Amino acid sequence: MALFERDHDIYRDRDALREDYQPEELVGRDEELRTYQGALQPVINGEQPNNVFLYGKTGVGKTAATRYLLEHLKLDVAEYDDIDLTVVFSNCDGLTSSYQVATRLVNEFRSETNQISTTGYPLGAVYEMLWDELDDCGGTILVVLDEIDHIDDDSILYQLPRARANDKVAEAKIGLIGISNDFSFRDDLSPKVKSSLCEQEIHFPAYNATNLRAILQQRADVAFHDGVLNDEVIPLCAAYGAKDAGDARQSIDLLMKAGDLARDEDTERVTAEHVRRGRRALERGRIKEGITGLTEHGHLVLYALLTLDLEGEAPIRSRDVRPRYTRFAELANRDPLVPRRMRDHLSELAMLGIVSVTERNEGRRGGTYREYALDMDVELLLSAMAETVELVGMHDSIEEHVDDPPVSATLDDFE
CATH class of the missing domain: 3.40.50.300 (P-loop containing nucleotide triphosphate hydrolases)
Known part of the structure; x- marks a missing residue:
């Protein structure tokens, strides 16, 4: 008996959902x-x-x-x-x-x-x-x-x-x-x-949900057999993509993950539940991969922003993140980076989709500046930052988001 057998029930051509696939026409642009x-x-x-x-x-x-x-x-x-x-x-x-x-x-x-x-x-x-x-x-x-x-x-x-x-x-x-x-x-x-x-x-502005639906439909017509996708699958993938900074690649990845889940479970159709579960799995993987690739100071900057966000201080300017970051660096026995390098780490977090950025313009007096806020699930972030929390200590703001926090790890005398 063969250990591997071909399965064509869900996909007609799964490669149409891969990053290197070049469609005959570009839609939404x-x-x-x-x-x-x-x-x-x-x-x-x-x-x-x-x-x-x-x-x-x-x-x-x-x-x-x-x-x-x-x-x-x-x-x-x-x-x-x-x-x-x-x-x-x-x-x-x-x-x-x-x-x-x-x-x-x-x-x-x-x-x-x-x-x-x-x-x-x-x-x-x-x-x-x-x-x-x-x-x-x-x-x-x-x-x-x-x-x-x-x-x-x-x-x-x-x-x-x-x-x-x-x-x-x-x-x-x-x-x-x-x-x-x-x-x-x-x-x-x-x-x-x-x-x-x-x-x-x-x-190139972010795609909206309408653009993303057109892109996903174009790929789905090639990738899936007729009638395999439930009606709500593409609109839901597009809605999540529009929420996640209008990223077409993420929307297509989500559609493929939903299809893979349906295929693994040997079901006949791809449903909204497959999309929801696929999104949670991709988000966990994306956060873990993104945070793992950060430098130690990138972790410290993210931890500082996370605690400030949980205290209701976000959206927040980089200059107001700096005191918290500096304190965390000292607790970790690291020399704090200069302000510009710290801002580079905030920009990197924004590029990874972990942090959202809002441009502000207050005219001649206030000038133009950026404000940062978290754009990810707190529990997922903390699970990927366990080593940083252990190195710095547990801030009061994250205690309720961590199961059975050790008393010794809490920053009781913070600031």
Whole structure:
């Protein structure tokens, strides 16, 4: 008897719900696609490409729109004999410097037997190698840097868009497409970089429930057999997705998790209960994964915000989180980070979807600032932060959320 047998009762093509699936059409992004297509029009005209900067939260279609349009652009360019288009796509996750990005780009153009080391060269020497590779390639070259906000310095973001104007290349027309999940990344760029990189800006807002229903229906039509999904499944997945920052990826993952639960239980249909249970399972996994990846100070910042939120102080500004964070760092025998680095951790928590951010503008007197609040279940957060609570001690505000808190671990003399 076979231990594994194929099961096709629920799914027709489960891969249609995976992250790497590219639908034939993108739904819910008509306006952004029109703007983006216009920004890429110079390529098909044989002109110098625009530099394009895309920004918006995770899961709102920035990367999907880029891949979709560039695939069409490559097909359409093939109809013209006088255009030679090369697209280089690089995700900057794990790259923290212009040196690392430039090295990766050099290696993208080189054979496996002619790769350069990621260390040991002056930055200027790596740039010279990059200019040589770009000119040897020639034609129109679009360099896509996804998650561009991971780069700590902006040298490469100035050098690439200005390479032709600064006589670094003669044969290549270079266009840079930067994609960022961090709304504040653009504000931190130097003026000279901002004027080059942000030549054409496109903001991708969060999807609403209507957008998400259309996206989910498009995927479901391919992924599931007819009649398998109960009527409330897609609206419920879309509603949860709209609540969770309008993230299409999370909505699609939820639909797949619900389908997997139904398949594992050998049921004939996917129901709303499968969606609810799937959401709880995904949320636990997402919180655990996100928090596990944080640094120790990231944990301390989150613990500080959690206790302030439970005391009714949130939404709260970073400057008001700082005293609590500083105290927790001292209790953990750690040197507190400077305010800017502490704010970076708050931004990272927001990017992970653990913390929500509200922009405030009080005009000339108050200026513009951000307020932070928790956007996750308290018990789930605490279960993932057990080591931090043990290291710092248990704050009064979390006692009722922890089963049988040890008296010795409570911060009785806190502040």
